[in-house]
Amino acid sequence: MRHRTVAELMTPRAVTVRPGTAFKEVARLLHEFDITAVPVVDETGHPVGVVSEADLLRRRTAGAAPTAEDLMTSPAVTARAEWSVVRAARVMQRHGVKRLPVVDADGRVVGVLSRSDLIRLFFRQDHAIQQEVVEDVLTRTLGIAPSSITVEVDDGLVTLSGTVSRPELLPVIVRLCQSVDGVVDVDNRLTCAAATADSG
Template sequence: MFSLVSDVMTREVQVASPETTFRELVRLIEDHRVHALPVVDESRRVLGIVAESDLLIKEELAEGHVRTPLQRRGRSRLAGTTAIEIMTAPAVTVDSSKTLGQAARVFRRRHVGQLPVVDTDGRLIGIVTRSDLLTVFLRPDEDLLVAVQEAIDAVVGDVPSCKISATVTDGVVVLDGEAELVSEVIAVGNSVRRVQGIVRLDVNVIAVNDDVHPPMGNL
């Protein structure tokens, strides 16, 4: 549940063609209450993206507020009247098979507000926003507990000496119990951390034997 971009993306995407005019772009953004429009060709391959900030360049530069090299380069877009002249290209996209964590890293590194989602052929099939990724944290505690228990069992389910229990409250997962080895506790923690939707993980499991940090020998 909610592990891949395809699970949370919006599938019905309002798009623009390369020939879409400036006024049509503004109208589409206003009418559909979106912050950006992917620009696609006839095969729905993403050519670029027009964001609200791209359209605001006309307003800002028209008043002469050109202070930085980046803003000065924007003057060439001031004369643009169609999507292909105004858009930011190439657009930053994400594959539908990527995990939410991978998508989050793209958002953080590229400083974008939305990502067109493409299939293996590079064709647009959806769009995902930062807020879409946050829906994973609305996962019910009951569902989260089931997933956490499965993650525990996948590591130590057949180890009789490991007795680890989990509780979930408002997305906070607490692991209690006892394990034979420290390495088992570490492995369980790593497995549980991969469960989507955990707000915080507290590991209070006691290990009987430390096989990770063996005692120092006599000097």
């Protein structure tokens, strides 16, 4: 089972500015490309900060700042292209940012990942989610026969019913299903075969 990577969801060829870019030019780029923030990079393409719409508005009210260097929030919070989108989402949440410049192994900006890119995951079709749960989670990862568990998906809600052989499998199955891209929640109705036999 494989998580989507940042490289698969990010917007490549990110719009960037240099530290000396003027206030008005930064504002123009945000408007022209319909983006909410732009990475500030040095002459080697390494991020040194990020200028957001909020940064522009703050400095506008305090007196216009002349360059991106005066406006930017620094240091830049970045993501690596090979990261899972789950890791990137946690970094966004931890730092309270809506966009992450994505850097390669050399630390140069190669794209931008936004919250709207992450939200696209939740528009994944139910049948694709169901297929991944059955084939990757149950069959390939856990070695469980698909016939022993019924998997239903409705608007990202995964309902599991059927029996498993060992009780310790229950939390593992749920956790792996929750990690599948597009899953909103898991309704666990599974029972353990041993427990069923004991009760009879």
